[in-house]
Amino acid sequence: MVNTKLRKQIDEKQVKIFKALADPIRLEIIEYLKHTDHEIACGEVGKAVNISKTSGSYHFKLLESAGLINTRWEAREKYVTLNESTFDKYVTDFYQNI
Amino acid sequence: MVNTKLRKQIDEKQVKIFKALADPIRLEIIEYLKHTDHEIACGEVGKAVNISKTSGSYHFKLLESAGLINTRWEAREKYVTLNESTFDKYVTDFYQNI
DNA sequence: TTAATAGTTCAAAAATATTTGAACTATTTT
């Protein structure tokens, strides 16, 4: 059990995560990344799910800001992977924890 | 593994559920219902989370349409409970199943 | 050193979601 202020912060984070998951493009990206199962460049994912680079930039930023993906720059490319621990804590364990 | 058309339907349902969860009022309602742990009238929940009846009507309808709550009318009141099986299938098991 | 490539940023436009209050239905209480 947590206090009210912390509860509220947790909820804001929780809402942010569900918002990030509440979009068909982002779900496609997430599914693609899960099945890929290794680091992959944003551009390659974007091609796979058929979105413009601008749209990709928007969606990857949002996913990263929610903590659902990790990113790493190398040369011209930004590589992404899923952040499984966020899925575990905020999705898989959501119902149990509220 | 499922075919493309079914995959798409599942995704639509999945998006709808995450959208329903992606709102602070609805998360409060859900948390309240989980802790209440028995049938309770919409109005009582609405008072507890401090929303207008119009707003309550909107949010309960959305939660029901996503399959996250069950409802039952009795006399003037509409009673709600969480639909745990939807949480299990679409939230708890989400990451594993994609 | 110029081209091409990978991605970002910006602001405007378009699309979606939420809130609000007034008027409504159905049921129960007085």
Place this chain on the structure above:
DNA sequence: AAAATAGTTCAAATATTTTTGAACTATTAA
């Protein structure tokens, strides 16, 4: 029968999210 209660519906207003294209930065390749 009238008043009160519980909830719905509607349309307008507001707020938030997403898409778009043009211009940009940084890096690599020719």
